[in-house]
Amino acid sequence: MLEIKDLAVEVDGNKIIERLNLCIERGEVHILFGPNGCGKTTLMMAILGIPAYKVKKGRIAFKGGDITDLPTNERVKLGMGMSFQHPPEIRGVKLGDMVNIALGRKEAEIDESVIELGKKLNISADFLNRDVNLGFSGGEVKRSEILQLLAQAPEFLMFDEPDSGIDVGNIELIGDLISKLLDRDERPSKRERAGLIITHSGFILEHIKPDRAHVMLNGRIACSGRPEEVVKHIMDDGFERCVERCVVEGVC
Numbered sequence: 001m002l003e004i005k006d007l008a009v010e011v012d013g014n015k016i017i018e019r020l021n022l023c024i025e026r027g028e029v030h031i032l033f034g035p036n037g038c039g040k041t042t043l044m045m046a047i048l049g050i051p052a053y054k055v056k057k058g059r060i061a062f063k064g065g066d067i068t069d070l071p072t073n074e075r076v077k078l079g080m081g082m083s084f085q086h087p088p089e090i091r092g093v094k095l096g097d098m099v100n101i102a103l104g105r106k107e108a109e110i111d112e113s114v115i116e117l118g119k120k121l122n123i124s125a126d127f128l129n130r131d132v133n134l135g136f137s138g139g140e141v142k143r144s145e146i147l148q149l150l151a152q153a154p155e156f157l158m159f160d161e162p163d164s165g166i167d168v169g170n171i172e173l174i175g176d177l178i179s180k181l182l183d184r185d186e187r188p189s190k191r192e193r194a195g196l197i198i199t200h201s202g203f204i205l206e207h208i209k210p211d212r213a214h215v216m217l218n219g220r221i222a223c224s225g226r227p228e229e230v231v232k233h234i235m236d237d238g239f240e241r242c243v244e245r246c247v248v249e250g251v252c
């Protein structure tokens, strides 16, 4: 579903990603670990084609077609979606309006179907009437992002730290919804969607049971492996030593 070859990305003239390879098949979920500032968010932004993240080298293919030069809206139309780590505040646009847009509807009204979707994330009808992210707490931002993805239902989903700042009362709910969005309750052969998740906690691993994990260091995928093994190596020896013990295997 996604194939990245020899990618280099610059932000504000700074090289952030270099020689990055990554391949995610339909039905798979991959986890991306790595220390703060290693380029995890930059990678997702580049996959989505956010203009400030300039691809200087390499190519990104999605569902068999080259999307390296496509604008973000075209990538979204092809079936990509993302839950952002730090989404912007959008004054004058209600969360419910965003859900309507994500559902592909023209209605201006926040009706029963939108309210029902909100309930799945413990988001009340009043909350749907608030401006997107304006004054939302950290956990509320995450739930609002996942609500919008739930409405959009893309084929390829990226989650940038979906579990950070989520309280214990909502963490199971988030885990279950991410699992559903990624078809994890289906048999492997029936899974139609795929995803990439950035996380620092073991919670997502237990809930989603991903297929592969990667460690990113200094703008490259330094190593990849079975999620439980990669996590054990990181816990035992830290990110840097993990590289020595994992098999380098970003490519298909």
Ligand SMILES: Nc1ncnc2c1ncn2[C@@H]1O[C@H](COP(=O)(O)OP(=O)(O)O)[C@@H](O)[C@H]1O
Pocket (backbone or CB within 6 Å): 011, 012, 014, 016, 034, 035, 036, 037, 038, 039, 040, 041, 042, 043, 052
């Ligand atoms: N707009 C920007 N201008 C300059 N540097 C940036 C910008 N965005 C990100 N960076 C830098 O790129 C590096 C990688 O950032 P990021 O991808 O957000 O890391 P991660 O998500 O792994 O914590 C960091 O050093 C960060 O400061």
Ligand SMILES: [Mg+2]
Pocket (backbone or CB within 6 Å): 040, 041, 042, 085, 160
């Ligand atoms: Mg980040």
